[in-house]
Amino acid sequence: MNVSILLLTLNEEENLPGCLDAVSWCDDIVVLDSFSSDGTVDIARSRSAKVLQRRFDNFANQRNYALETVEFKHRWIFHLDADEIFTPELHDEMAQAVRDERFQAYRVPSKTMFQGRWLRYSGMYPTYQVRLARHPGFRFRQVGHGQKEDIDPHRIGTLRNPYLHYSFSKGMSEWFEKHNRYSTQEAEESLRQIESRDVDWKGVFSKDPARRRYALREISCRLPLRPLFRFVYMFFARLGFLDGLAGFRYCCLLAVYEFMIEIKVREIREARLKRIRS
Numbered sequence: 174m175n176v177s178i179l180l181l182t183l184n185e186e187e188n189l190p191g192c193l194d195a196v197s198w199c200d201d202i203v204v205l206d207s208f209s210s211d212g213t214v215d216i217a218r219s220r221s222a223k224v225l226q227r228r229f230d231n232f233a234n235q236r237n238y239a240l241e242t243v244e245f246k247h248r249w250i251f252h253l254d255a256d257e258i259f260t261p262e263l264h265d266e267m268a269q270a271v272r273d274e275r276f277q278a279y280r281v282p283s284k285t286m287f288q289g290r291w292l293r294y295s296g297m298y299p300t301y302q303v304r305l306a307r308h309p310g311f312r313f314r315q316v317g318h319g320q321k322e323d324i325d326p327h328r329i330g331t332l333r334n335p336y337l338h339y340s341f342s343k344g345m346s347e348w349f350e351k352h353n354r355y356s357t358q359e360a361e362e363s364l365r366q367i368e369s370r371d372v373d374w375k376g377v378f379s380k381d382p383a384r385r386r387y388a389l390r391e392i393s394c395r396l397p398l399r400p401l402f403r404f405v406y407m408f409f410a411r412l413g414f415l416d417g418l419a420g421f422r423y424c425c426l427l428a429v430y431e432f433m434i435e436i437k438v439r440e441i442r443e444a445r446l447k448r449i450r451s
Contacts, residue, residue, distance in 0.1 A: 177247045179205065181207070189216050192254075237313055251267070252305075278303050278324055279303065281304045293415070305332070360434050372388070403431040
């Protein structure tokens with residue numbers, strides 16, 4: 174298939190073999206590594222992947238660096254992480270999609286996997302991210318801890334088949350360490366949105382799932398009791414209780430993450446006030 178893979182890594186020797194096995198159909202895999210200290214680079218090279226390294230600052234800059242630096246073999250590039258697994262169904266749908274010249278990029282759903290099962294309800298399925306894009310002419314911009322596509326929404330299509338996301342594959346300690354970093358970035362982005370006073374109210378009713386998602390995010394960051402609201406929304410409104418004990422635990426974890434963001438928003442505000450007073 175005429176699609177290249179861009180894969181971001183940092184100490185992914187546990188996840189990388191399975192991830193690469195799932196994209197064995199690809200003849201142009203590029204691994205952008207953030208100077209891993211384990212066997213990640215050796216594994217990538219043993220599977221004939223091209224490897225380059227860059228110190229990580231954020232996801233958007235990392236992906237954009239690769240787009241600007243690497244000579245990819247194919248026009249279409251799928252952006253993947255090492256804890257994500259490509260499915261045969263997604264492969265087949267993508268093979269058809271890249272023949273359509275109407276779109277510059279495609280948003281793709283993912284299935285959140287936790288404690289050996291797919292979180293169909295509490296995992297907020299389907300949640301979309303733009304992962305497949307035609308190069309050149311496509312870039313990302315950083316929003317919170319993640320990236321958002323910088324492209325006209327009308328040029329974005331939608332794939333229906335998902336990839337699998339094993340975000341807990343390295344254990345709970347690693348998840349908390351990672352989300353401690355993420356919560357700082359999300360707190361800064363939440364405060365920026367609150368201070369901007371701009372809310373995309375029309376976006377709440379948009380047919381574009383990405384626009385709708387960010388509009389709801391702009392509203393949620395202004396709500397009181399955000400951690401409680403997050404839990405109630407995921408566990409009850411989105412039927413997370415149907416995912417059983419795994420769903421309950423996942424909803425609790427996301428409520429804790431929301432609480433971390435809320436506390437850090439307050440911390441940033443207090444630090445600003447101290448600087449002003451001094």
